[in-house]
Amino acid sequence: MTDSPRMQRLIRFITIKAVFPLVLAAGKLIKADRDRLSARLIRLNNRLVIKMARQIKADQIIVILPHCLQNENCELKITSDIYKCKRCGRCDLEKLASAGERYNLSINIATGGSSAIRIVKEAKPQVIAAVACERDLISGIRDIYPIPVIGICNRRPDGPCRNTRVDISDIEEALRAAGGIRTTD
Numbered sequence: 001m002t003d004s005p006r007m008q009r010l011i012r013f014i015t016i017k018a019v020f021p022l023v024l025a026a027g028k029l030i031k032a033d034r035d036r037l038s039a040r041l042i043r044l045n046n047r048l049v050i051k052m053a054r055q056i057k058a059d060q061i062i063v064i065l066p067h068c069l070q071n072e073n074c075e076l077k078i079t080s081d082i083y084k085c086k087r088c089g090r091c092d093l094e095k096l097a098s099a100g101e102r103y104n105l106s107i108n109i110a111t112g113g114s115s116a117i118r119i120v121k122e123a124k125p126q127v128i129a130a131v132a133c134e135r136d137l138i139s140g141i142r143d144i145y146p147i148p149v150i151g152i153c154n155r156r157p158d159g160p161c162r163n164t165r166v167d168i169s170d171i172e173e174a175l176r177a178a179g180g181i182r183t184t185d
Contacts, residue, residue: 005052009146012048016145019044020138038134042151045141046174049148053127053178060126061178062106063171064116066154068164069093069131070109082107095168103172103181113140120144129174131166150174 020041027037053061070078071091078085078093083101087094100107106123110116113136120128129150130140137151152171154164175181 003051008048008052012045012052012148013146015044015048016142020142024138035134038138039153042134042137042141042153046150049127049150050174050177052148053150056126056179058179058181059106061175062108062119062123062125062128063096063100063175064108064110064119064128064130065093065096065166066132066136066161066164067109067111068161069096069154069166072163078109079111080109082109091163092166092168096166096171099168099172103175105175105181113143116140117143120147127178129171129178131171133160133164150178 023037023041024034026032027034065082067077067079069092070085074086074088074090076084076086082093082097085093085097087097096107099105106125108119108123110119116130125147127148127150128144129152130137131152131154132140133156134153137149137153141149141151152166152174154166156162156164158164172181
């Protein structure tokens, strides 16, 4: 019963529209770490989305990355097309662009929430794999509903919105689980 697409959509609707806000509000009341709480909600969301996404064609999945993954000292500002990256190795864009070519992925850079929404409206994907901080992922998952979003949290060694990092294997694992990329054995 819970494996039916209709039931999966209902569970996801309740999770995003009711559980997310209630858990975040309760967390605020008890002064819980918001990022930690959000990361758990993102993992819950991902399990639901991956279960649904297995029925989606690989070419219907897009990847959206935040512009803060690019090294802030880079002279070439990448604001949309990751494949324009000069691949100097100072940030994770080099590895992401290479993976995009290897797996023939649609990878997009968003400069903010409005930019991400524009990308989604133009691409009309059935599933999105998005990299961002926990707060932006929670907000994006809720804003873009009902389109399923697999959230991948970035690391912030230099603080928020500066030289953030993401492990390419986290993206590959999420896409593999969703059926967006196939392992070539």
